[in-house]
Amino acid sequence: xxxxxxxxxxxxxxxxxxxxxxxxxxxxxxxxxxxxxxxxxxxxxxxxxxxxxxxxxxxxxxxxxxxxxxxxxxxxxxxxxxxxxxxxxxxxxxxxxxxxxxxxxxxxxxxxxxx
Amino acid sequence: xxxxxxxxxxxxxxxxxxxxxxxxxxxxxxxxxxxxxxxxxxxxxxxxxxxxxxxxxxxxxxxxxxxxxxxxxxxxxxxxxxxxxxxxxxxxxxxxxxxxxxxxxxxxxxxxx
Numbered sequence: 001x002x003x004x005x006x007x008x009x010x011x012x013x014x015x016x017x018x019x020x021x022x023x024x025x026x027x028x029x030x031x032x033x034x035x036x037x038x039x040x041x042x043x044x045x046x047x048x049x050x051x052x053x054x055x056x057x058x059x060x061x062x063x064x065x066x067x068x069x070x071x072x073x074x075x076x077x078x079x080x081x082x083x084x085x086x087x088x089x090x091x092x093x094x095x096x097x098x099x100x101x102x103x104x105x106x107x108x109x110x111x112x113x114x115x
Numbered sequence: 116x117x118x119x120x121x122x123x124x125x126x127x128x129x130x131x132x133x134x135x136x137x138x139x140x141x142x143x144x145x146x147x148x149x150x151x152x153x154x155x156x157x158x159x160x161x162x163x164x165x166x167x168x169x170x171x172x173x174x175x176x177x178x179x180x181x182x183x184x185x186x187x188x189x190x191x192x193x194x195x196x197x198x199x200x201x202x203x204x205x206x207x208x209x210x211x212x213x214x215x216x217x218x219x220x221x222x223x224x225x226x227x228x
Contacts (some may be wrong), residue, residue, distance in 0.1 A: 033215060042203050042218030043117075043159065056215065091158055093181055095214060102207070102214055106158040 002026070004107035006092050012113045013082045021077045021110045031095035033104065034067055034077050038088045046090075049075060082114045092106030117207050118142060121219035134191040136222050138204030141185065148180055149216065150189045152200045159203055163189060178221040184191050196225040 005024040013019050030051055033072040035043035036059075051072035053101050060067070064083075069075040079086055089111050093104040117135055120139045128134045145165055150161035163178040165171045165187065171178045175193075177190040189207075201223045205216040 005188055031214065035218075040220070042205075042220045043216075045215045048215055059215075070126065097214065102164065104214075104216065105167050106160070 003012075003114075004092055004105050006107040006110050008110060009108060010111050010113075012115065013084050014115055015083060016081050017055045018078065018080045019082055019112065021079075021090050021112070023075045023077070025073065025075070025092070025094030025095075026105055027073075028082060029096060029105075030072075030093035031097070032069060032075050033095065034075070035091040035093065036088045037091055037109070043091055046077070079112075082112075084114050087112055087114045116141065118208065118217045119204055119219040119224050121202075121204050123220060124223040125136060125225055126222055127225045127227060128194050130194060132194050132226075133163060133187045134190040134194045134198065134224055134226070136191075136202050136224065137188075138179070138206075138219055139185055140187070140204075140206045140208075140217075142206070142208040143182075143185065145182075145185075145206045145208050148178070148187045149205040149207075150176075150178060150187075150205040151218075152198075153221065154200045155201055155206070191224075194224075195227045196228050199224060199226050 012041045034046040037043040047058040049069040064080045066078045075092045089109040097103045150163040152166040153159045175192045179188045201221040203221045204219040
């Protein structure tokens with residue numbers, strides 16, 4: 001079946017602009033994560049949804065970052081008044097978990113460049 | 116100190132050799148451990164998960180976990196040039212419903228033909 005999709009794949013923003021990044025998880029996956037990956041580093045956790053509920057937003061770096069998943073499927077990560085330090089790849093992952101496995105499937109990411 | 120530490124590399128091995136990748140973590144409450152492969156410009160892809168002490172083998176890959184030493188490793192046997200990538204170690208620091216992962220910064224592996 002289809003994997004996790006993200007759009008746009010690339011986004012260039014001028015400093016101060018608002019951006020919205022979209023994630024379409026694997027159908028039926030309840031759990032959805034957003035990560036931020038800077039160049040040369042591992043992904044850093046931003047926020048977690050279970051269905052439409054945002055259960056953990058402890059990784060959001062500032063109040064300029066906002067995420068939602070209103071119907072429990074598609075999620076949007078919004079960054080207001082972008083700054084150069086926001087330049088990174090934003091990864092979305094959906095998860096399936098059973099008694100014996102716990103697997104996150106990552107989307108291709110959105111590469112955000114703030115000029 | 117990062118919660119998950121990896122040698123950044125680069126690690127270079129000849130084709131056919133065994134590549135050994137290491138990872139240490141700081142939280143003794145960690146429950147689940149993962150190895151991801153990330154090709155340049157691509158997203159992470161899960162290749163191994165391990166939840167209990169000991170070895171877990173899957174094809175050419177073996178994950179090893181030692182919770183007492185807070186250490187997890189990945190061995191790649193018969194390394195191929197296509198294995199050249201960055202390998203990310205990830206740890207779920209609590210057995211919570213969230214299951215968020217904390218990642219190391221990765222080890223870059225180059226397999227030379």
